[in-house]
């Protein structure tokens with residue numbers, strides 16, 4: 254049972270280059286059947302935690318996994334890639350919602366208590382775990398305190414400090430590493446085939462590899478074009494800062510801040526080339542946007558609507574003042 258695929262149409266079965274050490278540790282634990290029942294996979298946003306958790310689910314469910322991971326060919330791997338594996342529950346917020354609700358967790362508890370269909374294990378993946386609302390988190394405790402045999406619970410979170418301590422303390426924590434900038438660039442270059450495109454994508458996404466790859470996909474690029482038009486409208490006064498949050502309703506707050514910072518950087522570059530004037534306000538705002546983005550990426554949780562409105566209003570003011 255899969256609510257939606259993680260980042261792509263096919264389910265990733267291998268991990269990313271910078272995750273090798275973490276992967277080997279877990280692979281050894283799976284091989285010796287000593288993996289903790291509940292695992293909390295944490296780390297910064299956009300570094301590939303979802304990718305890693307999918308590969309781990311594949312490893313747990315594969316019928317003929319070896320030292321490198323899931324085989325990619327057995328019935329289990331095929332069903333996983335088709336998005337129809339009956340021993341997997343991938344729980345994400347329902348469409349149009351930002352939270353995981355108690356009814357979803359009740360479904361998960363039922364799922365945990367059913368007999369597995371294909372192999373000895375079942376996997377429940379909750380992503381992002383900080384989306385669990387309080388009632389849902391409380392209901393999940395039952396699953397953590399009395400785990401059903403053969404079940405594995407994988408919680409993915411870039412803001413694990415927002416999870417209740419009762420949940421965190423019952424999970425084994427694995428913090429996934431962020432890639433070094435050169436690892437990010439060379440990996441993304443292989444995906445895009447073009448170093449200039451990779452550099453632009455990384456700038457727009459605050460150096461987050463999987464967010465950059467998502468943007469590279471056509472859907473992401475079309476969305477990007479629409480957003481750029483929205484930013485132009487904001488900078489030109491055609492829409493107000495209060496209207497702006499609706500245009501970016503689908504994006505994570507960190508991505509919105511990255512977009513606003515990117516628009517400001519473009520304006521700064523143009524101003525430096527054309528007629529350098531007083532750009533102090535531009536740089537002050539740029540610093541503030543990047544500071545806010547870093548805070549959000551490290552688990553900060555400011556009011557989304559207010560933050561976007563305030564930042565959009567400041568951007569419109571600074572760009573208007575520069576004209």
Ligand SMILES: [Zn+2]
Nearest residue numbers: 315324327330
């Ligand atoms: Zn397999």
